Amino acid sequence: MAKIKAGVLGATGAVGQRFIEGLKEHPWFELTSLAASERSAGKKYSEAARWRLESELPADIAEMTVVNVDPKEVDADIVFSALPSDEAKTAEPAFAAAGCAVASNTSSYRMVADVPLLIPECNHEHLDIIKIQQEKRGWENGGYLTTNPNCTTVMFTLPLKPLMKFGIQSVHVASMQAVSGAGYEGVPSMAILGNVIPYIGGEEEKVETEPQKILGTFDGEKIINADFAVTASCHRVPVMDGHTEAVWVTMRDNPTPAEVRQAMLDFDPKLGDLPTSPKKALIVKDEADRPQPRLDRNRGNGMSVSVGRIRSGIRFVCMGHNTVRGAAGASILNAELLVKKGLL
Amino acid sequence: MAKIKAGVLGATGAVGQRFIEGLKEHPWFELTSLAASERSAGKKYSEAARWRLESELPADIAEMTVVNVDPKEVDADIVFSALPSDEAKTAEPAFAAAGCAVASNTSSYRMVADVPLLIPECNHEHLDIIKIQQEKRGWENGGYLTTNPNCTTVMFTLPLKPLMKFGIQSVHVASMQAVSGAGYEGVPSMAILGNVIPYIGGEEEKVETEPQKILGTFDGEKIINADFAVTASCHRVPVMDGHTEAVWVTMRDNPTPAEVRQAMLDFDPKLGDLPTSPKKALIVKDEADRPQPRLDRNRGNGMSVSVGRIRSGIRFVCMGHNTVRGAAGASILNAELLVKKGLL
């Protein structure tokens, strides 16, 4: 089987680099196009971008010429978008209109009614809205938009999925977020060394609205949000990668901690075997002091969410890799789902 | 006026050193006795202890001879206790029986019915229980026990005080605690560098029970706990000093964030002018990203609690210096209150 041609929009930034890392040896996708801002276009990738990851930049990618974020210059069946949200606003629909599948990590279209906001293990059936999206927007070349959630949202929404059967009524979440979530230049060291910053612009608004859409139901025409409230307090801590979250969930059925733990252990998203889906999407840790970002963020190649300290309340702590499961890896898993569903 | 003779129990440890720092130039107290374990007793303080604070160890204190934790060896009107809780269990009553006032930072007697658990700005009237304590225990030499709260408790209980009038019903608190709270050897660097540890042994139990006693009322015979539930999730972060806490408070009267902010601004504990009581016990920060431990922990010489991000929910973030307001400084403020009330 020929590989599917994949492009990255915003290829030089922190998430763009994670996209390259995740796609460079992917069994289904072939990285054919790297697009970035005018400043970078025309340059070799190794000149346009300063590679910031521990892995080595592959030599063939270093040599690729960066192109503009323009469907005419990008040769791809699917584009992965790490664009700033204002640029994504116009660029992503342009790619969809030109016949491209768009797997976006940007917030611009997440909450738009006809765009699926996906965690494959939670709501793959929302993909059926794509047909409605294409009709409504008059996209006749097969292009469409898909999105993945905010990096803080995904870590607690995934463990909420198996708790839906208990009747979730309300959720409180306090996050302790890694600096990599803000991009390479996002958090100055003078701001965060030995410190906590109790504010992340725009974060709480996303965290408080995205889960209800993700855990909502598609009625054949639209997504009906799940009916519970989320209230969040978001904080930055001196951690490189891995968002840790303290979560309280009130549920109609008042399950015991043991019942909650069992529901998480039993959680089987029945996704089948996608190349990057982890053996266990949810890992339940029984040690008193886990999960911890340094020890647990790379479980399932960074695609597992680890949950621990399930106790009365119901309270628990969850943690996952914010730039893998919470960003580039999420879009790539979405794309694999698109292939499996025959949408690509 | 002659100074009051003060001793420190557990003088060589981290909190003991903070006691020395807080007492060495105190206008009312004179440091007359340093007591520690057998291993240290008989040695010069500078040989028994490794001084860990940024301030210099005063030369006269360096020369003092450490004595045993024994009322016969300690020459003091009041002792400040930083003993491990099992040792405190027997040693503190022995000092009280011998006629000594005890201001303890240890958890052993905090929740015992006849022992006041004090935040002077919140419940100084609880001191009246001392008479009952002395009668019940048969202490006839004027000795008694007082305690201050756990370092995490005090940071959010102080801001709850002015909210009592709105009818507090329940509290959720997620803490991000500094490493100094665990003592000098408490948290290995390999455990916490670039990491979050979502568990602190015994902490949540204290945090969930102490506030109701502190904010309770003394009916002339006993303290009647305030009637609300606290549920906590406690985490260690790579911060040296300063506990940051995200707090949710449900209240009967459903006040607006502006009303809550105003109540905090108006909070006047009417403590009068104690030597270490800060000009403002509660500081309200209106910047979006405050309070932060690195920038705000030393407000009021480490005795103020800073509150910010008061928003619907009601949610807010509070922060204070855990080894000053949360430990040694709290006991010293208690002692000043004892003097003012004529109990010393």
Add this chain to the structure above:
Amino acid sequence: MAKIKAGVLGATGAVGQRFIEGLKEHPWFELTSLAASERSAGKKYSEAARWRLESELPADIAEMTVVNVDPKEVDADIVFSALPSDEAKTAEPAFAAAGCAVASNTSSYRMVADVPLLIPECNHEHLDIIKIQQEKRGWENGGYLTTNPNCTTVMFTLPLKPLMKFGIQSVHVASMQAVSGAGYEGVPSMAILGNVIPYIGGEEEKVETEPQKILGTFDGEKIINADFAVTASCHRVPVMDGHTEAVWVTMRDNPTPAEVRQAMLDFDPKLGDLPTSPKKALIVKDEADRPQPRLDRNRGNGMSVSVGRIRSGIRFVCMGHNTVRGAAGASILNAELLVKKGLL
């Protein structure tokens, strides 16, 4: 005595804020003018700058209107310059030509032959070159340029001063520098958390040339550089404030460690009593594991350099506060010297 009017050039940046902090309650200087780039000029200081220090921004300074970096807009007898070096290149001489004393923290004029590069404890006699500077440049209004060294230079050059008598032949220095040396946005947290960066652009060149000028002699016409070689390796470490340096010094007389220690203990710069000169410019630490930035950087209000581990080689470790003794505090001490010498 009326206070001397002082302005700050580059008042909104990290060093500019340290200048404000050092001048706001200075006994000799009155802060009359805050100058910054066009973007800031015309705004209130509190709007133009985001205050980043632990101390509170004084209310009266918050209200001052920022002006342009232009001698016509700045009302001052002396200006303290924290300008970027390219701007300093033209702005500083313009202020000198207009009759202003300039105390610069910028590198632009440090190595220029007729400009003194000062550590008051080391070479205050170099100030006599100012007369030559004024003549040569035709500055007839009493203005002139003075500079202080790079923040890494000063920490090891000060302890070298008392060793000059042993005949210094060569110096090796390896620095472990704090992030604040690069300015607030200078070092992203993703670059330095749990990491060492073994390169600081342009730093080694400064460190290898400035000490010889500082420790040189003024022969009445020019400064004759001291005759030794410095070779440096500069590294950034995850420390907020305080540059630590490992130093090797080869000397003609081959002094023992005890002789070196004694020379440092005996070091008396005979500066007299300037408002910010520390009681001891050099502090010798005899503990095996000192100096340490966290514990020792604030000695002498940040103006002392601490030295320890003096051992055969001769090797030692020195450390000082890079944004106080190494930047703003250095310029202010220079200005105090100017007053004392009657140059202001």
Add this chain to the structure above:
Amino acid sequence: MAKIKAGVLGATGAVGQRFIEGLKEHPWFELTSLAASERSAGKKYSEAARWRLESELPADIAEMTVVNVDPKEVDADIVFSALPSDEAKTAEPAFAAAGCAVASNTSSYRMVADVPLLIPECNHEHLDIIKIQQEKRGWENGGYLTTNPNCTTVMFTLPLKPLMKFGIQSVHVASMQAVSGAGYEGVPSMAILGNVIPYIGGEEEKVETEPQKILGTFDGEKIINADFAVTASCHRVPVMDGHTEAVWVTMRDNPTPAEVRQAMLDFDPKLGDLPTSPKKALIVKDEADRPQPRLDRNRGNGMSVSVGRIRSGIRFVCMGHNTVRGAAGASILNAELLVKKGLL
């Protein structure tokens, strides 16, 4: 081929865990015995040790019963020793006398004349001294002692090897060492967060004497040390793993930086294909700001040393993983060499 039976002495500690990690899927060795102190002996490994590594503890190893550090209880052809140096002093020869090969990471026997101190890429020919060792000590069952260097020594001694041809005369090294080098409880977070500690007990003595033995020559009877002096300054920094070192080398032939770089690039230890020998023992980085511990410590699965900033002086910066190349990985590579040389 049947696998060789391997035991770990000191299996519960930090280096012991790295040994288990390195041996659990090794193609040549089979982990047959885990020995530790009396406190642990008799327990299941998962009960005796708290696993601290990011990798998962393999289930079969978790179930193994820990035995005493006693040749009678340990069933192995080779033992890897991570014992404290005082215990190693008696235990290691006991194992050798009992017929066991000993690959020790401990310092006890490194500088003993008849014990090889190995970096396989530098001095595998020193292994010939084993025969002399066995004769001298009367070990007739085939047992013997081998050692690997201190973790700081190996990082700069490996890059010195290809420079030997230029006539090394003297070496200065300033280290910036990771906390993991001190073991899990070794460095309290209160000691190192945002700090530098300019002292590591006993480290400089090792660093100043081991390289000359490693780079010495075996004359058929004894090892003749290389003739150059090393002078070291060792510092701890807030880094988890990876020792960074600034090195100055004076050489008789005065090579240019380009010649030094080429010698390092050309370095071919001709070790052949050992299971854990990295493709390149020395990696030369040409970027201005490399090597960095966070980005480069895992090169060659933690077995490569990265060198950069080769400049006049000759100065360079080198860096490697201190608990892999600098500890457990070094002993395992030694053991692979023993197999290849027919000694096992």
